[in-house]
């Protein structure tokens with residue numbers, strides 16, 4: 001064999017890269033939403049509600065071969081049942097796309113602690129989730145209310161005199177990364193970098209495995225250095241608490257790697273989810289003046305309105321990978337198949353919500369699953385609600401009249417986390433505080 005000849009391992013690698021490239025390449029237009037859906041399709045990203053209605057009616061657990069293949073349930077009951085199918089439907093790969101090259105060789109343990117508890121199955125899930133719950137209890141998150149409100153007002157000070165801003169970039173996107181930095185105890189000046197990293201993992205990174213890999217290395221490098229510094233010099237912050245936590249659980253094995261994974265999740269899960277929800281709520285109010293007027297005149301309506309924003313514009317669709325064959329309805333999901341946990345579609349199921357595709361700001365019965373369902377239900381929901389409430393309250397107080405303008409085109413992000421990314425807003429200029 002000459003030096004330049006390929007070994008069989010090289011050939012295998014080349015085949016793998018070629019097949020991965022085929023998976024990542026953009027597909028053509030969707031011909032049939034029930035057999036060929038594409039979560040990256042522009043129509044799906046811009047307005048998925050009518051597409052879910054079509055899928056639910058024609059084929060409530062749709063399938064596609066795109067992106068390596070996946071199932072997409074759209075009925076509330078199916079999604080809630082699937083969320084409980086643990087450990088048959090494993091969380092160790094919560095992104096529907098295949099792992100970027102290099103990452104598929106991770107062990108099952110490494111996959112599970114990569115962003116625990118969201119990527120973990122029992123028993124690792126049980127104790128990593130328990131590590132986080134106290135910090136996100138309703139009373140505990142109240143400690144961040146003043147900081148979040150002050151932050152919202154200072155952001156508004158930055159653009160109120162101009163009579164215009166980008167509601168996504170200048171406002172919604174700015175709040176969650178600073179709250180998370182404040183919470184875990186890292187420099188809030190890192191917030192812009194956090195946004196770039198989140199985009200590299202969940203945004204553009206979903207279509208670009210190299211970017212995803214590079215981002216992952218940078219983010220984990222940053223967190224690793226922060227963890228190392230807390231080990232040498234403990235501080236009064238969540239990162240230190242997690243590192244030195246003593247948990248009364250027989251299986252708990254809290255290592256620096258586990259804490260790095262949890263922090264990775266807090267940065268990724270805590271940022272573009274909440275930024276998407278704040279952005280979608282502002283988009284709604286900026287395009288529906290009568291709902292804006294109601295919130296302006298009835299500020300006590302805010303908690304109920306926040307639930308309807310969450311239901312109607314639920315941003316998060318995580319995935320599962322089947323570890324065993326699972327029957328649901330008349331579908332058999334085979335071991336190795338991916339399944340989207342389409343909580344946003346569940347929130348539009350007419351079997352569970354009256355007039356589900358209508359936004360009803362004072363909807364009385366609203367048991368939505370925007371925060372998921374079952375054992376992986378969002379651990380940060382109290383903080384998310386607090387951030388949404390503080391951001392929307394400060395905005396309406398200072399900018400009571402506004403609209404989404406056509407200064408430049410709106411841009412929505414879609415895929416597994418949906419929300420506005422470019423959102424030109426106009427309003428009568430106001431004064432700084």
Ligand code: HEM
Nearest residue numbers: 117118129270273274277316318371372376378379380384
């Ligand atoms: C409006 C904003 C948010 C939404 C809609 C949201 C939604 C979700 C959903 C649907 C899940 C379940 C995923 C699954 O079943 O695989 C989840 C899990 C999780 N979320 Fe959130 N989330 C939000 C904000 C946050 C924030 C601010 C944090 C913390 C900083 C957070 C931390 C978590 C954690 C730790 C989990 C994993 C729980 C577990 O696996 O046991 N989330 N979130």
